[in-house]
Amino acid sequence: xxxxxxxxxxxxxxxxxxxxxxxxxxxxxxxxxxxxxxxxxxxxxxxxxxxxxxxxxxxxxxxxxxxxxxxxxxxxxxxxxxxxxxxxxxxxxxxxxxxxxxxxxxxxxxxx
Amino acid sequence: xxxxxxxxxxxxxxxxxxxxxxxxxxxxxxxxxxxxxxxxxxxxxxxxxxxxxxxxxxxxxxxxxxxxxxxxxxxxxxxxxxxxxxxxxxxxxxxxxxxxxxxxxxxxxxxxx
Numbered sequence: 615x616x617x618x619x620x621x622x623x624x625x626x627x628x629x630x631x632x633x634x635x636x637x638x639x640x641x642x643x644x645x646x647x648x649x650x651x652x653x654x655x656x657x658x659x660x661x662x663x664x665x666x667x668x669x670x671x672x673x674x675x676x677x678x679x680x681x682x683x684x685x686x687x688x689x690x691x692x693x694x695x696x697x698x699x700x701x702x703x704x705x706x707x708x709x710x711x712x713x714x715x716x717x718x719x720x721x722x723x724x725x726x
Numbered sequence: 727x728x729x730x731x732x733x734x735x736x737x738x739x740x741x742x743x744x745x746x747x748x749x750x751x752x753x754x755x756x757x758x759x760x761x762x763x764x765x766x767x768x769x770x771x772x773x774x775x776x777x778x779x780x781x782x783x784x785x786x787x788x789x790x791x792x793x794x795x796x797x798x799x800x801x802x803x804x805x806x807x808x809x810x811x812x813x814x815x816x817x818x819x820x821x822x823x824x825x826x827x828x829x830x831x832x833x834x835x836x837x838x839x
Contacts, residue, residue, distance in 0.1 A: 618768070650830075657729065658817065658830035704769060712825030713759070713782065716769035 616641040616709045620717035627695055628725050635690040635720050637679075637705035645709040647688040649679055650716075653701045661703070664688065675699070697726045728752065730831035732818050738837045744806040747834045751800070751820030757781075758801050759821075759828070760793060764814040772816075775801060776824070787812075808838045 621636040639645060649661040662673025669681040679690045688705060702721050706714040731750040739745050751758045760772040772791070773783040777798035786793070790809070795801040805812055815833040 623766075655832075657832040658819075660828070706769075708825055713771050713774060714825075714828070715771070716761075718766070718768045719763075 616645070616707050616711060616715045618705050618707050618715050618717035620705050620720050622720045623718060624721050626723045626725065629697055630694050633690070633692040633695045633699070633722070635703055635705075635722070637688045637690065637717060638686050639688065639705075639707040639709070640686060641707065641709035643709055645707050647679070647681060648706040648714060649673065649677070649688075649690050650704040650706060651701045652704070658704070661690070695722075695724045697724050700724045730818055730820050730829050732816075732831035732834050734834060735832065736835045736837075738839060739808055741810055741838055742807045744804065745808055745836060747803045747816050747836070749801045749803070749818030749831060751818070752829055755820035755822050755829075756798070757821045757824050758795060759819045760801070760803055761817040761819065762814050763817065764811075769817065772803075805836070810838050812836060813838045
């Protein structure tokens with residue numbers, strides 16, 4: 615069975631700081647990986663996804679994630695966060711099942 | 727295009743009562759999914775419809791939960807009778823293709839007191 619672990623549950627940063635949110639998954643076969651974001655009062659939105667090809671994936675709003683197969687990781691990064699990045703971030707994987715398995719989420723608060 | 731619509735956005739009910747949540751998917755999306763997030767925990771899959779048929783209901787917690795999608799359009803998720811541990815945010819998502827291109831609704835926050 616596939617599973618996802620997000621190690622940082624709460625992150626607090628100041629504007630312009632760099633961000634890296636950890637995501638590790640467990641599944642030995644081919645995977646598709648996703649990062650979703652939920653801004654306050656809004657629905658879950660897709661930030662970026664990895665299916666195949668270049669392991670460095672660029673998404674919306676300056677976010678990127680790197681798939682490192684040997685580490686079973688898909689960490690999310692942004693070089694300089696803004697106050698508007700305050701949100702909850704979810705990592706998800708499909709592998710053994712077409713149904714995405716989500717992590718617990720990371721709450722990010724960015725202070726202006 | 728209109729997104730996935732869920733209502734109510736919030737519901738507070740007493741233990742033992744019945745609540746029905748509704749999800750209107752994007753028009754033309756045959757696949758409809760229900761997920762639940764209990765406070766601070768992961769978003770967990772509940773079930774998947776393809777049109778009006780239940781494709782996978784392995785995530786349904788118990789028989790107090792009943793999901794329907796009559797006519798293959800909107801879906802309802804009924805909890806009867808509600809228990810305290812049913813509190814959480816219930817998300818609905820739809821997609822054209824199975825497993826890809828999910829669009830999520832804003833969720834229904836259910837509080838059982």
